[in-house]
Amino acid sequence: MRIEKLWLTVGKGGRPGRNITPKGLVIHWTANRSYGANARRNRDYFENHPEKKVAAHYTVDDSEVVQCVPENEMAYHVGGQKYTEKALRILGSYPNSTTIGIEMCVNRDGDFAKTYKQTVQLAAEVLKRHNLGTGDLWRHYDVTGKDCPRYFVDDNTAREFGFTDAASGWRGFIADVKAELARLTDSGSLTAKDIKGHWAEQDIKQALEEGIVSVDESGLFYPDRPATRAEVVAMLMRLDDRILGKIKQ
Incomplete structure (x- = not known):
């Protein structure tokens, strides 16, 4: 998967520059259906509005994946006034310090099916890199109770995006990531079978x-x-x- 690395400024806005050890991967939606609100535009929003103190590690649209923050650094993507009991138990008292965040774009001029597919592939690769599984996938909703991604929380919105309902949409996403993760493991696309013992x-x-x-x-x-x-x-x-x-x- 080709990823455009357009780093946010360290110490500014949503990229504080602190190291993290990822325990989970959180899926978001941008909630911005405006024309042109693609991956780069959302990345630029993070950069140009530091007062908001928000960011994500990745933004994904139908044609591009943009990395805004390195995976071993904190991004302010899942902050809240309160956290769910499950999140506190598994992710700790401040989940930003233990999670990677992916924002899915929903701009009207984009192809959501392609955005979905790219997100599935990216999520599987991130999980594999950190020795995590689909049990470590979270909706923003699961961490703070926020209705994000809304199509995986609200049934009416789910139907707008082609899902039968929110719950089955989320289950389907997890299943798709699991299948992609299995494919990556079987094909060794992030590893090579014939390099063991090689000098390089x-x-x-x-x-x-x-x-x-x-x-x-x-x-x-x-x-x-x-x-x-x-x-x-x-x-x-x-x-x-x-x-x-x-x-x-």
């Missing part, structure tokens, strides 16, 4: 995790096979995206 094993693992290189459908990397010109260009462009992201940080 750790570097290859890191490059896979960062999305700079990838494995084939069989989970093989072929570490000693020459790269084609096209593969070299693709790797350089992905690396360029990463470098630019750090510069903007």
